[in-house]
Amino acid sequence: xxxxxxxxxxxxxxxxxxxxxxxxxxxxxxxxxxxxxxxxxxxxxxxxxxxxxxxxxxxxxxxxxxxxxxxxxxxxxxxxxxxxxxxxxxxxxxxxxxxxxxxxxxxxxxxxxxxxxxxxxxxxxxxxxxxxxxxxxxxxxxxxxxxxxxxxxxxxxxxxxxxxxxxxxxxxxxxxxxxxxxxxxxxxxxxxxxxxxxxxxxxxxxxxxxxxxxxxxxxxxxxxxxxxxxxxxxxxxxxxxxxxxxxxxxxxxxxxxxxxxxxxxxxxxxxxxxxxxxxxxxxxxxxxxxxxxxxxxxxxxxxxxxxxxxxxxxxxxxxxxxxxxxxxxxxxxxxxxxxxxxxxxxxxxxxxxxxxxxxxxxxxxxxxxxxxxxxxxxxxxxxxxxxxxxxxxxxxxxxxxxxxxxxxxxxxxxxxxxxxxxxxxxxxxxxxxxxxxxxxxxxxxxxxxxxxxxxxxxxxxxxxxxxxxxxxxxxxxxxxxxxxxxxxxxxxxxxxx
Amino acid sequence: xxxxxxxxxxxxxxxxxxxxxxxxxxxxxxxxxxxxxxxxxxxxxxxxxxxxxxxxxxxxxxxxxxxxxxxxxxxxxxxxxxxxxxxxxxxxxxxxxxxxxxxxxxxxxxxxxxxxxxxxxxxxxxxxxxxxxxxxxxxxxxxxxxxxxxxxxxxxxxxxxxxxxxxxxxxxxxxxxxxxxxxxxxxxxxxxxxxxxxxxxxxxxxxxxxxxxxxxxxxxxxxxxxxxxxxxxxxxxxxxxxxxxxxxxxxxxxxxxxxxxxxxxxxxxxxxxxxxxxxxxxxxxxxxxxxxxxxxxxxxxxxxxxxxxxxxxxxxxxxxxxxxxxxxxxxxxxxxxxxxxxxxxxxxxxxxxxxxxxxxxxxxxxxxxxxxxxxxxxxxxxxxxxxxxxxxxxxxxxxxxxxxxxxxxxxxxxxxxxxxxxxxxxxxxxxxxxxxxxxxxxxxxxxxxxxxxxxxxxxxxxxxxxxxxxxxxxxxxxxxxxxxx
Numbered sequence: 005x006x007x008x009x010x011x012x013x014x015x016x017x018x019x020x021x022x023x024x025x026x027x028x029x030x031x032x033x034x035x036x037x038x039x040x041x042x043x044x045x046x047x048x049x050x051x052x053x054x055x056x057x058x059x060x061x062x063x064x065x066x067x068x069x070x071x072x073x074x075x076x077x078x079x080x081x082x083x084x085x086x087x088x089x090x091x092x093x094x095x096x097x098x099x100x101x102x103x104x105x106x107x108x109x110x111x112x113x114x115x116x117x118x119x120x121x122x123x124x125x126x127x128x129x130x131x132x133x134x135x136x137x138x139x140x141x142x143x144x145x146x147x148x149x150x151x152x153x154x155x156x157x158x159x160x161x162x163x164x165x166x167x168x169x170x171x172x173x174x175x176x177x178x179x180x181x182x183x184x185x186x187x188x189x190x191x192x193x194x195x196x197x198x199x200x201x202x203x204x205x206x207x208x209x210x211x212x213x214x215x216x217x218x219x220x221x222x223x224x225x226x227x228x229x230x231x232x233x234x235x236x237x238x239x240x241x242x243x244x245x246x247x248x249x250x251x252x253x254x255x256x257x258x259x260x261x262x263x264x265x266x267x268x269x270x271x272x273x274x275x276x277x278x279x280x281x282x283x284x285x286x287x288x289x290x291x292x293x294x295x296x297x298x299x300x301x302x303x304x305x306x307x308x309x310x311x312x313x314x315x316x317x318x319x320x321x322x323x324x325x326x327x328x329x330x331x332x333x334x335x336x337x338x339x340x341x342x343x344x345x346x347x348x349x350x351x352x353x354x355x356x357x358x359x360x361x362x363x364x365x366x367x368x369x370x371x372x373x374x375x376x377x378x379x380x381x382x383x384x385x386x387x388x389x390x391x392x393x394x395x396x397x398x399x400x401x402x403x404x405x406x407x408x409x410x411x412x413x414x415x416x417x418x419x420x421x422x423x424x425x426x427x428x429x430x431x432x433x434x435x436x437x438x439x440x441x442x443x444x445x446x447x448x449x450x451x452x453x454x455x456x457x458x459x460x461x462x463x464x465x466x467x468x469x470x471x472x473x474x475x476x477x478x479x480x481x482x483x484x485x486x487x488x489x490x491x492x493x494x495x496x497x498x499x500x501x
Numbered sequence: 502x503x504x505x506x507x508x509x510x511x512x513x514x515x516x517x518x519x520x521x522x523x524x525x526x527x528x529x530x531x532x533x534x535x536x537x538x539x540x541x542x543x544x545x546x547x548x549x550x551x552x553x554x555x556x557x558x559x560x561x562x563x564x565x566x567x568x569x570x571x572x573x574x575x576x577x578x579x580x581x582x583x584x585x586x587x588x589x590x591x592x593x594x595x596x597x598x599x600x601x602x603x604x605x606x607x608x609x610x611x612x613x614x615x616x617x618x619x620x621x622x623x624x625x626x627x628x629x630x631x632x633x634x635x636x637x638x639x640x641x642x643x644x645x646x647x648x649x650x651x652x653x654x655x656x657x658x659x660x661x662x663x664x665x666x667x668x669x670x671x672x673x674x675x676x677x678x679x680x681x682x683x684x685x686x687x688x689x690x691x692x693x694x695x696x697x698x699x700x701x702x703x704x705x706x707x708x709x710x711x712x713x714x715x716x717x718x719x720x721x722x723x724x725x726x727x728x729x730x731x732x733x734x735x736x737x738x739x740x741x742x743x744x745x746x747x748x749x750x751x752x753x754x755x756x757x758x759x760x761x762x763x764x765x766x767x768x769x770x771x772x773x774x775x776x777x778x779x780x781x782x783x784x785x786x787x788x789x790x791x792x793x794x795x796x797x798x799x800x801x802x803x804x805x806x807x808x809x810x811x812x813x814x815x816x817x818x819x820x821x822x823x824x825x826x827x828x829x830x831x832x833x834x835x836x837x838x839x840x841x842x843x844x845x846x847x848x849x850x851x852x853x854x855x856x857x858x859x860x861x862x863x864x865x866x867x868x869x870x871x872x873x874x875x876x877x878x879x880x881x882x883x884x885x886x887x888x889x890x891x892x893x894x895x896x897x898x899x900x901x902x903x904x905x906x907x908x909x910x911x912x913x914x915x916x917x918x919x920x921x922x923x924x925x926x927x928x929x930x931x932x933x934x935x936x937x938x939x940x941x942x943x944x945x946x947x948x949x950x951x952x953x954x955x956x957x958x959x960x961x962x963x964x965x966x967x968x969x970x971x972x973x974x975x976x977x978x979x980x981x982x983x984x985x986x
Contacts, residue, residue, distance in 0.1 A: 067893070069971045131896065135887035142886060145926070149934045158930065165926060169884075170919040177911055180899050211908065 006060050006076040009043050009086070010123045012036060013093070013115035020108050020115075030101055033111035037094040040118065044090040048083060053480055056080035056487030058128075058194075058494070071183070071190040072131040079492060080484025081261060081340055082125045085254055088347045089125065091470075092250045093118040095463045096243040099355065103151075110151060113143035114247070121251050125258065130179045130191040133263070137172050137255065141165075144240075144248060152239040160232075160239035167232040171222030175259065178215030181208060182267055194493035197266045209271035216264040217279070223256030224312045227286040237305035242358025245301065249308050250351040257315045257343045261336065261489070265323055266496040272323035277416070280320035284422035287313025291429035295436075300360070300367040303437065304353045307393060310430055311346045311401075315339045317423055318408040320416075322489075322497070327415040333497050335411025337485045338404050344481070345392075345400035345474060352389040352467040356382070359460055363453045369437065374446030378453050383442050385456075385464055390434040392471050395427055400474035403482070510568040513560070513575045516553040516583055520619040523549040524612050531608025539608045543598040546611035550591045550618075557583040565979070571690055572629035574759070574980075581830060581977035582625030582755045589748045589837055590618040595952035596740035596845050600852070606650050613650070614744065617643030621748050625755035628763060630679040630689040630713075633756055637675070637720060640749050641668045647744070648737040660736025667729040668719060675716025681709035691764040699767060707770040713760070720753030722806050723813070724783040731790075734802035739851055742798060743844025746805040747837050754809075754833070758816050758826070762980055768820065773905075776817035781913045784810025788917050791924045797847050797857045800924060801840070804883060807921055808836055811914060814898045822904035826978035828897025831970055835890035835963050839882040842956035846876035849945045849953065859928065864937020872945060873932045875957045882960045884925040885918050890963025893971065 016036025020029050051059060058077040066074040078086060093114060103110050120140030127133050149161035183189055185201035185208060202209040222229045237245050265272060272279075290309030297303040318339025322332045359382065360375065361367050376383030392399040405427065412420040456464075474481065490497035511518065523546065531542045557580055565576045594611060601607040620639035627633045645668070649661025683689055685705060686697040698706055718726035734742040761772055787807030794800035815829025847857055849872040854861045865873040882889035895918070902911040945953065963970050 065968070067968045067971055069968065069975060070893075070897070135892070138887045138892075142881065146933065149930070158934065162923070162926060166919060166922060169922050170915070173915045173918055176896070177899065177903070177915060180896065180903055180911075184900060184903055 005043070005047060006062055006078065006126050009040060009047065009090075010076075010119055010126065012040050012043065013118040013122075017112040017115040017119075020112050026107050029108050029111060033115065034094075034097050034101070036115060037090075037097045037118070040122070041090040041094045044087050044122075047078070048087055051078075051083055051484075053484055056484035057492030061128075066129070067131070070131070071188065071192070072129055073192060074132065075128040075192060076126050077128050078126050079494065080486075080488030081494075082258070082488075083484070084340075084344050084481060085125045085258060085347075086122055088254070088344060089118060089121040089251055091466070092246060092347065092351055093121075095351070095355075095466065096246050098459060099246075099358075099463050100243045101459060105151060110147070113147055114243070117143040117247065121255075124255060128193045130182065130193055130196070130263070132191075133193075134172065134176050134179055137175065140252065140255065141168050141172065144244065144252065147244040147247075148236055148240045151241045151244065153241070155239065156235065157239040160235040163232045164236040167222050167229070171219040171229075173219075174215040175219030175263075178212040178219070179263075181212045181215070193263070197493060202268050203270050205270045205274050209268045210275075213264060213268045213271040213275065216260065216268070220256040220259040220264065221316075223259070224253060224316060225256070225309060226282055226313065226316055227289050227309070228282075230286075230290075230309050233309065234302050234305045237308075238299065238302050242354060242361075245305075245354040245358070246351045249305070249354060250347040253308060253312060254343045254347060257312065257319070257339060260316075260319045261322075261340060262494065265319065265336075266494055269323065269325065269496055273325040276320045276324040279323070280317055280412075280416050280419045283313050283316035283320055284419050284426070285313075286310075286316060287423060287426035288429065289313075291426050291433060295429065295433045298369055300369055300372070300437075300441065301354070301357050303369070303433075304350065304357060307430060307433070308346070308350055310426055311342065311350070311393075313426065314405060314408050314423060315342050315346075317412060317419060318342065321408070321411045321414075321419075324415055327411075329497060331411040331414035333411075333486055333490060334407045336489050336497060337482050338407030338409075338411060340485045340489070341407060341474075341478070341482065342401070342404035345404045345471075348400060348467050348471050348474070349389060349392045352385075352464060352471070353393060355460075355463055355467075356386045356389060359456070360386075364450060369440055372441045372450070373444035374442075375450060375453075376442040377446040378450050379455060381461075382456050385468060387438055387442060388468060389471075390438055392475075394431045394434040398472070398475045400471045402475055403478040407482075513563065513568050514573070516556040516560070516587075517619055517622055519549055519553045519556060520615050520622070524616045524619065527612035527615065528609065531610075531612055534608055536603065536607070539602075540598055542608050542611045543594050546615055547591060547594055549615065550587050550594070554584060554587045557587065567628065567692070571692065572627065572632055574626050574628045576626075576980055577977045578755070578759070578826075578980045579626035581974075582751060583622045585751055585833065585837065586618045586621040586625075586748055589744060589751070589841065590614050592837075592841050592845070592952050592956065593740050593744040595948040596743075596848055597738075599946040599949055600738060600740050600848060605652065610647070610650060613643055613647050617647065617744070617748060621752040624752040625759075627756065628691040628759060630682065630691070633760070634672075634676055634679060634716075637716060637756070638672060640720070640752055641672070644745055644749055647741045648733055650741075651738050654736070656736035657738065658736075660733045664729050664733045671716055671719040671726065674712050675719075678709045678712025678715070681705065681712065685709065691760060694764040695766050698765065698769060703770065710765070710770055710772065714757075717753055717757045717760070721750050721757060721809055721813075722783075723779055723809065724786040724806065727783070727786070727806050730806060731799050731802040734805075735796055735798045739798065739844055739848035739857070742802070743841050743848070746802065746844065747841055750805070750809060751833055751837075754812055754816065754829070758819060758829075759980065761816065762819055766820075773817050773820065776813055777902075777905075777907055777910050780810050780813035780817055781910055782810075783807070783813060784914065784917045788921045788924075791921070794924070795859050797859055797862070797928065798844075800859075800928065801843055801847065804921065804924070805840055807917065808840065808883065810917070811895065811898055812836070814902050814910060814914065817910075818901040818905035818907070821906070822901040824897045824904060825901035826980075827971070827974040828894060828901050830974035830977055831897055831967075832891065832894025834970060834974070835882065835894050835960065838956050838959035838963065839879040839889070839891060842875050842953065842960060843879040843883065845949065845953055845956065846872045846879065849949055850876070853942045859931055862928070862931040863935040864939065865931070866933040868937065868939060868941045869945075871950060871953060875953045877929055877932055878957050878960055880925040880928050882964075884922045888964040889960050890967065890970070891960075892964060893967040897971075
């Protein structure tokens, strides 16, 4: 079933090359994505929500000589992200329906990327992990490089490519370190965790942690390693930005929670304070720099850095072995919840910015004003998404951020205050943006903008519903995330020291 | 070990003899055939290579031993390289047939390729310095005739001359080193050297070793003995350049590994560290110089120097990690696919576009889909992206470096792979990212299409189902070593 989910998109991408008819290709692409979404929803329905630990396990031999196998499984941490991948790819393809320029290749690249993403979220073998990590990366280079906005797209694509490649190679070195440290050598994640080769604070453990931090830190991104992100977002097409922010950034957070925390807990705990400091700097810096942006899309891009800073803070608190287990659990589940919330909210924001830019032909904040009056429905959805992003109660981000703050308060009070400062800046930022773009005087230039089309609504409404739903009923999701992180072979919260 | 029956062990060199006989047959035949029938030489050569491949495969079941008074090794490692040489030559033959069609000396190319192939096969099995010197010369002579065979091209003649002068100088230095070793120990046999060298003065041994390394380094394009390669590859006919970047390099690596592993088993003169440093230097120099090339052939030449750097990690860690030799062999196989694929794709493009300048490659993704597609796959594979085969090799080589305790080497390799992405992506950009209004080009000739497809499939399959390759390489990484160890 998981294999089906992984390889269906690839099959769909190949099917695209059967016919030269663009209309048929659209249907193939969209129905493949719909099918994958259907399969993943079915997985969620069959998932045992009481248990939360590894399910739907599949295992086949791949490179037995090197101790690597085709080992798949999902648990409460990966299932929501898998669903998110299916959903966002589907919505992106729906949004890209009218794509004219090389439509076939465009669709194919998204489908290939979906294979990489779903594979990444559902594999239990570190070598496969790395393979899917890279498979998800290459299509994005072409998406930015070919379909990006005119201007600096080639440079942005190259920057993205080089940064993330160095990151993934750093992750690979850490993976190999784990592999060589385990006897007998194996790439199987549960086996490595069970063997506990690097639980202490040996030099090897620190080196491995460093590799993970660089690799996943670039993906996340955290502040000294973030400079590829604004450029990539500025140049990427709307669909590309959605996938980039909604899914590719999640690889970093997921990687830290899944790989780094359980395998090198001792080293991670020893470095928890500096990591928390970096996280706070990242969050505040992202928010502050977002404030200074004149380009609406770049602004949204920088708020991603802010939100991912909270994820890293949650991870750091979860890593601190001296903290209260309840605090650690809250912080870890907050970090994971933040990944999902950010995936939904920021995707909605990028879609909305894209729709606005399609209509007005500009993303300059200074040129936009009074949009709400011209496009009431659009304005409402935009305002809603911005409120969601600044962490309004009863919406998705709130649940995540409250958990992270509560967890952090127990051990690093300064960091919690830093994070609150970040949230404050974001709130001010979004309110200010709201005031500048949506309110204000409607300039005659924008008086006759076309209203939202049905297809565009179909993209936005599911996201909005989920954002509300996750804000009101966080229980089941928090529950499976927490059990996945504490019990089972990949849990690191309880019973390990 | 058979002093009595020296010369009676011809059963062990059947593949070499097959090729030798073919060379003698094809050389005169090639020039006598009318130009309409020149393709026959290629057909015969391919058939002969097929036979040699089957014969080599049968040698896998032979007992590991030394023959011809201990000068020639029969082991899995040698058989692996025999097969490697045969496959590489076969792919080149598929391209040269149409490349040289109608040009002078079209008939001799297959014979010369087979001769070089023979040299590679024999070199990988030799364990006597005199034989090694002899076969290095055979490979080199074959190489520069092949480069210079396009006499009408000034670049080719210049390249051949450069390589000739360089190789003559380097060969002399190497033989001087071998003479020193002989003077020290009174033997040229690698296993005997291993026994006698530890008692010899260290400084002289190291000096002699370094002199010999110069000759090997020329063959594998080890920095600083790589300077001939970019000129030679650029000037040479493109399929020949592809062959040179794969065949002789592999032979050089094989003989380097065998010499170090067999004759210097005690890490004499710290050769492992020396090779590790040279590997780091080689990959860095290759990748840095590749960054700004605009001629794709020169770019690929520097890239292949960088790739050799990765392969050398396997040589350096040979005695420290079980992953090293196997990793090198796995990587070498994929390197054959991807590097040969890149060169042959460039050949196909160059024939129609008339230049290997990067700017002329604009929009080829639409105009020449197969060649451009294979070139793109090979570029991504050379950059080490999964799911192409090279990533398995790179993983094993990384493992070897880490296992050998050289974390710094792994980090250098990581930075190099990251750096190399920059120029590999530069090749991809015009292919797909630059639009072009020019018309589609003609399809490639049938044999070349076939070769390209096989190479592309090989690059992909070796990454998706790597188990067979890995197991094969581990099997083939057993070298003949003296019994005393």
